[in-house]
Amino acid sequence: MERRIVVPGELIIEDETCLPGELTEKRDGKIYSLIFGLAEEQNNLIKVIPLSGAYSPRRGNVVLGKVENLLSSGWLIDIGTPDSAFLSVAEVPRYVNKDALDEVLDIGDIVIAKIWSISKRGIDLSLKSRGLGKVEEGMIFEVNANKVPRIIGKEGSMIKIIKDNTGCNITVGQNGMILIEGEKIEDELYAKKAILHVCDKSYMPGLTDEITKWFNENKK
Amino acid sequence: MNKIRTTPEPTAERMKKYLLEGKRFDGRGLEEYRDLIIEKNVSVKAEGSVKVTLGKTQVVAGVKMSVVEPYGDSPTKGNLMVTAELSPLSSRRFEAGPPRFNAIELGRVTDRGLRESGFIDFDKLCIKEGEKVWNIFVDIYSLNDDGNLMDAATIAAIAALKIAKIPEYDEKTDKINYEKLTDKNIPLTDHVPIAVSVHKLGKSLIVDPTREEEDVSEARVTIGSSNGTISSLQKSNSAGIPIEEMKKIFEISTKISKEIFEKLKKSIK
Amino acid sequence: MKIKNKMTKKFERFDKRGLTELRDTEAKVGVIPNADGSAMFRSGKTIAIAAVYGPRKMHPQHQQNPKTGQLRVDYNMLSFSVSERIRPGKNRRAKEIGEVTKWALEPVLMLEKYPNQVVDVFIDILQADAGTRVAGINAASMALAHAGIPMKGLITSISVGKLDKTLVVDLTKEEEDFHEGEGPTDIPISMTQDGKITHMQLDGKISVKQLQDAVDMATEACKKVYQIQVDALKKTVEEKE
Numbered sequence: 001m002e003r004r005i006v007v008p009g010e011l012i013i014e015d016e017t018c019l020p021g022e023l024t025e026k027r028d029g030k031i032y033s034l035i036f037g038l039a040e041e042q043n044n045l046i047k048v049i050p051l052s053g054a055y056s057p058r059r060g061n062v063v064l065g066k067v068e069n070l071l072s073s074g075w076l077i078d079i080g081t082p083d084s085a086f087l088s089v090a091e092v093p094r095y096v097n098k099d100a101l102d103e104v105l106d107i108g109d110i111v112i113a114k115i116w117s118i119s120k121r122g123i124d125l126s127l128k129s130r131g132l133g134k135v136e137e138g139m140i141f142e143v144n145a146n147k148v149p150r151i152i153g154k155e156g157s158m159i160k161i162i163k164d165n166t167g168c169n170i171t172v173g174q175n176g177m178i179l180i181e182g183e184k185i186e187d188e189l190y191a192k193k194a195i196l197h198v199c200d201k202s203y204m205p206g207l208t209d210e211i212t213k214w215f216n217e218n219k220k
Numbered sequence: 221m222n223k224i225r226t227t228p229e230p231t232a233e234r235m236k237k238y239l240l241e242g243k244r245f246d247g248r249g250l251e252e253y254r255d256l257i258i259e260k261n262v263s264v265k266a267e268g269s270v271k272v273t274l275g276k277t278q279v280v281a282g283v284k285m286s287v288v289e290p291y292g293d294s295p296t297k298g299n300l301m302v303t304a305e306l307s308p309l310s311s312r313r314f315e316a317g318p319p320r321f322n323a324i325e326l327g328r329v330t331d332r333g334l335r336e337s338g339f340i341d342f343d344k345l346c347i348k349e350g351e352k353v354w355n356i357f358v359d360i361y362s363l364n365d366d367g368n369l370m371d372a373a374t375i376a377a378i379a380a381l382k383i384a385k386i387p388e389y390d391e392k393t394d395k396i397n398y399e400k401l402t403d404k405n406i407p408l409t410d411h412v413p414i415a416v417s418v419h420k421l422g423k424s425l426i427v428d429p430t431r432e433e434e435d436v437s438e439a440r441v442t443i444g445s446s447n448g449t450i451s452s453l454q455k456s457n458s459a460g461i462p463i464e465e466m467k468k469i470f471e472i473s474t475k476i477s478k479e480i481f482e483k484l485k486k487s488i489k
Numbered sequence: 490m491k492i493k494n495k496m497t498k499k500f501e502r503f504d505k506r507g508l509t510e511l512r513d514t515e516a517k518v519g520v521i522p523n524a525d526g527s528a529m530f531r532s533g534k535t536i537a538i539a540a541v542y543g544p545r546k547m548h549p550q551h552q553q554n555p556k557t558g559q560l561r562v563d564y565n566m567l568s569f570s571v572s573e574r575i576r577p578g579k580n581r582r583a584k585e586i587g588e589v590t591k592w593a594l595e596p597v598l599m600l601e602k603y604p605n606q607v608v609d610v611f612i613d614i615l616q617a618d619a620g621t622r623v624a625g626i627n628a629a630s631m632a633l634a635h636a637g638i639p640m641k642g643l644i645t646s647i648s649v650g651k652l653d654k655t656l657v658v659d660l661t662k663e664e665e666d667f668h669e670g671e672g673p674t675d676i677p678i679s680m681t682q683d684g685k686i687t688h689m690q691l692d693g694k695i696s697v698k699q700l701q702d703a704v705d706m707a708t709e710a711c712k713k714v715y716q717i718q719v720d721a722l723k724k725t726v727e728e729k730e
Contacts, residue, residue, distance in 0.1 A: 007634055052636055112228060137233060266569035309613055357574055359568040366522065
């Protein structure tokens with residue numbers, strides 16, 4: 001089945017052997033979409049890839065967030081989910097003086113963190129890994145979380161093209177928050193433009209070729 | 221509320237640093253406006269209405285008129301009432317409900333800018349001295365907030381007033397026929413008070429900020445001027461502005477006001 | 490104004506449309522960049538813009554539902570959308586239409602994945618020439634899909650009316666105000682693609698048989714409007730090519 005754009009309630013395929021994947025529904029041997037997105041088939045499994053929509057947090061996700069509040073044993077971090085996530089002092093890989101939490105992370109600071117647990121109580125973050133911690137400087141902006149897989153690409157292929165062509169260090173949070181660090185602000189803006197272009201064309205097949213072409217056409 | 225969406229500190233630092241080099245993220249100069257588009261008659265039910273698009277910022281403004289008794293202390297003058305609504309449509313930061321401070325400020329600053337400048341010839345709005353005058357309502361709504369709603373609102377109000385036509389009024393029956401507009405314009409003068417807001421970001425002064433830039437603005441000075449003559453001024457937000465910078469702001473605002481006026485004239489020809 | 494043509498003595502609509510003919514209809518998706526989803530729907534001279542924000546945390550807290558997300562609709566007519574200015578701010582009619590719109594859309598939304606959250610829909614009417622709630626529902630439906638909200642399908646809305654004794658589709662204000670003979674009857678209806686009615690209202694006088702016919706007419710008309718909604722949604726992706 002060829003990939004194509006579908007709207008909610010649209011009939012994707014009429015095939016008894018197909019299985020309804022995420023965001024689809026099977027009724028009387030027919031598979032319908034439940035969102036506006038890109039319908040595709042993989043080994044008889046029909047899925048719809050969303051083009052928009054909220055961020056669904058998962059364990060292991062690396063995200064960027066903003067410190068909202070200081071509690072007695074940690075920080076409340078806004079990562080774009082309806083409830084703020086919690087970062088415990090125990091999950092920070094350095095000594096933290098419980099009376100001076102703000103010396104480590106203060107309200108308004110941006111952090112790169114990993115989701116290590118999602119429970120009824122909420123989302124728990126950790127900074128205990130390489131590359132995690134407070135963001136001191138860089139260009140930060142936000143895209144829709146559903147575009148992140150395209151920005152990273154299969155096995156990181158897309159983000160690698162962008163990094164190579166701009167010379168920037170890029171951290172893509174699964175929640176759609178992105179950090180770019182380059183030598184010059186121009187390089188960072190260039191990388192941001194490339195990423196926004198990927199978002200614009202996210203539904204296209206052969207996107208890595210398209211971006212490589214875009215870089216060739218836009219060389220400064 | 222989602223606070224993550226205000227401009228993060230690291231980005232703000234980058235922005236201010238770039239501004240010191242005379243550059244902005246979208247490639248504009250510090251004293252450059254985004255593309256300005258004015259669409260006429262977005263609502264045929266209004267006596268005059270426009271949609272103003274400034275980059276991605278969108279506002280609409282409409283003029284409605286009615287016949288009322290003049291105020292006791294000005295028996296020959298018509299009335300003006302300007303309201304502004306920050307529609308919750310236009311930003312995740314706005315909520316439905318009664319206008320909050322930003323909307324009230326937007327309305328009042330726009331109102332003062334129009335009222336004090338002599339733009340509208342209120343005497344010519346008199347129908348019968350002491351008894352009947354025209355009352356003008358200008359209602360402004362934001363549709364998408366990507367910064368600088370303040371200036372977009374004034375441009376929209378002025379453009380709507382300029383293209384508005386007075387509806388048919390039967391003095392004998394005291395009835396207005398809104399379905400029939402005469403070809404008479406609202407009596408306006410040459411004092412067109414285009415408002416240009418100047419924002420202070422660190423040590424730099426910019427005009428027409430995007431939402432991302434406006435989040436980083438420490439102080440804003442909105443000046444309504446016409447051909448170099450200032451008729452209204454409002455400073456907002458808390459940072460103090462050194463006197464030398466303030467003087468520079470007067471110059472920047474009035475200079476750009478003339479440029480915007482030219483653009484406006486062209487758009488509503 | 491009479492609806493019978495003086496020459497032919499036959500029934501004729503003011504704008505000479507056929508009985509089942511829609512007004513000039515236009516739909517565009519993605520008109521408000523800040524919104525999670527947005528759309529404009531125009532039917533003749535009636536223009537509605539809808540913007541969706543959400544799902545997001547429901548405030549005030551006491552309105553939160555721990556079992557499922559909720560839909561909240563805010564409907565607003567711009568002061569200059571009608572001949573006689575409407576004072577800006579909430580009024581009863583707007584509140585009622587907001588609720589009715591919510592009931593029209595709710596049945597197809599799948600919000601169980603979003604406990605304690607709300608999907609906010611804001612509808613602004615720019616220009617009103619009858620059928621404003623219908624235009625609002627059509628715009629909101631597209632905006633919800635555009636925002637990535639899981640839905641069983643789109644909701645399509647249309648108004649059917651009776652002018653004296655004749656049933657017509659998609660009334661203008663002139664037709665709504667027509668008072669001769671049996672007077673006007675205005676029936677806004679919203680339905681899913683597979684013919685489930687999620688919203689219906691009636692004002693006027695009509696027999697059971699005619700009302701049944703009206704529902705059939707609405708169903709046919711909705712098929713045309715549905716196609717316009719689908720095309721507008723898909724165009725957002727294709728236009729970028």
